[in-house]
Amino acid sequence: MTPVDRVGDRAAFRPGGHGLLWVVARREMAVKLRDRAFIVSGVVMLVLIAAALVVPALLAGGPDRVAVLDAPTAAVVEATGADAVSTPSEADATEAVRSGDVDAAVLPDSSSPTGLRVVALESVSSVLVLGVSEASPVELLAPADADPLVSVFAPLAFGILFMTTSLLFGLSIAQSVVEEKQTRVVEILVAAVPVRTLLAGKVLGAAILAIAQTAVLAAAALGGLSLTGRADALPAELLPSLAAAVGWYVPFFVAGFLLLAGLWAVAGALVSRIEDLGSTTTPVQLLVMLPFFATVFVNTPGPALTTLSFVPFSAPVAMPVRMVLEGGVPVWQPVVALALLVGCAAAVVLVAARLYEGSLLRTGGTTSVGQAWRRR
Incomplete structure (x- = not known):
């Protein structure tokens, strides 16, 4: 028995083990970066982000309609890019706002330093407010309890990001493992690299690429918001909770990815042909998609969303969503x-390592979990 065949002994931690780990990780990243499907999928995701930012602006239906009482106010409103609609009285202007005939009204206000105030129904364009004057008071006739756009967008954004990244890089791990088994390359690899180091290197390489891609997509989204001016439309009171959610999403994403990555590797090691991969990856795909659908359907604060935020498989999505929607989640909860x-991730990785070791060198069909666990 060679040192690399021994399971659980000190061979996997001998001097130079960290170097081997990095060699395996670099190899996985290099293979992935040369994969045309990976590059195309990344470009497609960037295009989808750009479309999500640009298309709503194109479909917005033109400039805001703003009710005014006199010509000087109309000139101020039109300077902001909005269309001024003349109304005979304040009551008529307010009623036009309530009925939806106009998006807002700019009315005289002797108590305001500028002599004007902005009246809207649920929300008001920050461009209009800044154009009239930062000092002008803003009156909402029917303020919404929560921004409906945020209630829909937050679960979708965090859920889709986690689901697509986990599926993309998880399937990559599984395919890499089974391809190495099918071509018998794995027999050469385990002769030079401990099995656990091989597994850890694959997971590390995929995790680095996943985090890098997530950072690129996040930067593209934030940059797009700034370029299109839509960042100004976010309520100011939402920004702290949104920043906290994004900050907490990073460690939750890393831990959640590690939780699933070991399972993806096992799914690949249990089969000997690419054609059989679907039978072992389906359970893992469900573990990725269920949290997404759960947070999409349970997108309002309450006991259900709170429970999901503590369940390990749904926490990477549900906890950041709670932070955005509730805005005051106590620090101890995340x-x-x-x-x-x-x-949970540590326990799953340990179990996955044993199953991976017990199935990696088995060929000729699909290995059962029981056979892999017994390692015979």
């Missing part, structure tokens, strides 16, 4: 949820 997720 800390506890992350601790539960990390603990």
Whole structure:
């Protein structure tokens, strides 16, 4: 028995083990970066982000219609790019706002430093407010309890990001493993690299690329918001909770990805042909998609969303969504949820390592979980 065949001994941690780990990770990243499908999928995701930012602006239906009482106010409103609609009285202007005939009204206000105030129904364009004057008071006739756009967008954004990234890089891990088995390359690899180091290197390489892609997509989204001016449309009170959610999403994403990455590797090691991969990856795909659908359908604050934010498989999506929608989640809750997720990920990785070792060198068909666990 060679050192690399021994399971659980010190061979996997001998001097130079970290170097081997990085060699495997670099190899996985190099193979992935040369993969045309990976490059195309990345470009497609960037195009989808751009479309999500540009298309709504194109379909917005033209400039805002703003009710005014006199010509000087109309000139101020039109300078902001809005269309001024003349109304005979304040009551008529307010009624036009309530009925939806206009988007807002700019009315006289002797108590305002500028002599004007902005009246709207649920929300008002920040461009209009800044154009009239930063000092002008804003009156909402029927303020919404929560921004409906945020209630829909937050679960979709975090859910789609986690689901697509986990599926893309998880399937890559599984395909890499089964391709190495099918071509018998794995027999050469395990002769030089401990099995656990091989598994860790694959997961590390995929994790680095996943985090890098997530950062690129996030930067593209933020840059697009700034370029299109849509960032100004976000309510100011939402920004702190949104920043907290994005900040917490990073460690939740890393732990959640590690939780699933080991399972993806096992799914690839259990089969000997690419054609059989679907039979072992389906359960893992469900573990990726269920949190997404759960947070999409349970997108309002309440006991259901709170529970999902503590369940390890749904916490990477549900906890950031809660932070955006509720805005005042106590710090101890994401800390506890992350601790539960990390603990679960560690347990799953240990189990996955054993199954990976017990199935990697088996060929000639699909290996059962029981056979892989017994390693015989």
